[in-house]
Amino acid sequence: MSGTHAHSAAFVRDAMLPQEPPPATSVGALGWLRQNLFSSWLNAILTVLSLALIGYVLAAILPWIFQSSWSAGSLAECRDQIKAAYGSEASGACWAVIRERWLQLIFGFYPSELYWRPILGFALALAGMAPVLFTGLPRKMLYLSLAAPFVVPWLLWGGTVWLPVSVALGFVLGYAAQRIVAPLAGGLLGAVVAGLLPVLWWFLLAGPFATLLHQIGPLGIEPVSSRNFGGFMLSITIGLTAIALSLPIGVLLALGRQSDLFILRAICVGFIELIRGVPLITLLFVASLLLNYFMPPGTNFDIILRVIIMVTLFASAYMAEVIRGGLAALPKGQYEAADALGLDYWKAQRLVVMPQALKISIPGIVSTFIGVFKDTTLVSIIGLLDPVGFSNSIRADVNWNGIVWELYGFIALMFFVFCFSMSRYSMYLERKLRTEHR
């Protein structure tokens, strides 16, 4: 073929050229730079300006972070050490305050010889959440998830081992009632009895039962009062409980809001709108101040418990609306398809509607979680010593009065670690569940 025109063309290539590597300016680091940072004159200018700005900021911050003192015993000593080491004009961070007080910022006033308890509790809580969060893990770990809600509070507050046992018994009672009554007297009555029986048990009998068992077999660990809770331990206790409880309560509220039953719907709408209509700080003031007036004098209803309840209610109301958004995004055909398959209401919700609605709502759910976790710092206003509240107490020490950025920087870093991991998990979950446009 190539020979056909040999007489009319000066040169004809008769072999395929080997593949050349792309030009050096479009591959590797150089190519990436050209493509992303210097693709046009305007972009080049913007890149240079941005780099200059970043450099300017870092030039101010980095010396402050690294020309620091880690070993001083007071702010004045810090300043002397920094001046001695880096010249009289230098000003640097006084990280010594973090070195001296980081355990307090994490555990508050929790007795130091018992630090293993919150650490173990936190590890158990994580281990209990893991099989729920990551489906790849062995299913046997779910037993851990069942035990964690009872074991972790026991580890934190201590006391007799029979109290969590007795509380857990309430759930067993409810389950047994459901299994026994439902076949005999119908589903509705079964559900009512299964709901009522545990509540009666918890309020009337569980306490004396635990006391009785404790008298028979006194097994327990040293109790720690709520007043000793503080720092990140307090934030995590409040945040994690609110997060874990708000999702199921939010799902129920969202379903209740869409229900055909008028009274149920009215209660759910009323609850959601009432809670969303007031700021969290108002609810916290109700928890810490108003309840004191309502309850009989001398009543000592644990303040952390009050706060946990309020934060949970608050988060649930927001969660309900996020999930309602997911439910509203589902095409009507999905509901009808579930009906057409002959599924009853709960089965339809569990197998068809909720998995899709929750998947749609993941970003909203996780940002509610993150918001709730950060909102726990508001408890400092009612006198609980969360990290922000504790930073104030540390500043009240004569040695550390006047230290601001170091403490807030440390607290911000810790919060960032928690919130960023939640956000990364949500992205992982979204990628994993992205089934339709693969």
Place this chain on the structure above:
Amino acid sequence: MKKSVILGALTVAACAAGAAGAATLDDVKARGKLNCGTNTGLVGFAAPDANGDWQGFDVAVCRAVAAAVLGDSSAVEFVPTTGKTRFTALASGEIDMLVRNTTWTFSRDVDLKFTFVGVNYYDGQGFMVPKALGVSSAKELDGATVCIQTGTTTELNLADFFRVNNITYEPVPIETNEQAQQQYLAGACDVYTTDASGLAATRATFEDPTAHVVLPEIISKEPLGPLVRHGDDEWADIVRWTLNALIAAEEYGVTSANIDELAAAPTTNPEINRLLGTEGTLGEMLGLPADWAVKAIKAGGNYGELFEKYIGQNTPIGLARGLNAQWTDGGLMYAPPFR
């Protein structure tokens, strides 16, 4: 997790409800701990140290009362309160007494139904300015920008002072003391005003304290003292006379160093003997052991020792005794006779 605590709380509630009618002293004895409301943190007055133990001038009063009542200065449960929660905490019985740099005012005493048992620190509102401003009196502050905490009596005092002196100012509202420090140092305001003790503590934290002066004018009366609920006079007496014992001990020269010696046997001074329980039955009248005052004074020292330890000239805060000196030294500290 919630349920278990609900149960615990309910059990406690049931027990507490039964005991609600009893006197505070009996409650404290039964509990074995004094619930003392204090500050979440105020330099020199209340702050947790690195071991988590509360220290400070207000805290010392709590410890003295615990020592007098329970014989153990560490038998105190400190309940940190904020300016918003302190009165509810006391009224609801969550705490037995409140020592949180609280100003004794008419409405708090009468309307809020509390009993102020005395004054442990006479404070007053002052002004701090940079030396470079060249101001030597608050009356020269015409047109100045003033950093001031909102919603406090300091705000009202300031307005009164400037109106009376017919000069103008521009307020820069701030929320907390640390914020005020930052604003003041950044030059957002010419003047920072708050209680004089707070000014001294703030000034002590500056890199160069000598570049700032506290002006001589004190524009308000802030008698700070411990308070208890109305209606339990026996308990109020205990707190009142514990504070008086600390003050009287300084007057009579009873210190933590010589108290063991003085309390061992009756001395030649009958007033000291009555105070320390080697003569008379003052402790019995209060419903406390005879050596109640000895324990209270040993908890941290007499009033003067506490002052020097936490806020005095040798501390970074460096407050002079001023109004808080003994009446014999021209101050206002005057304990009624122990008789």
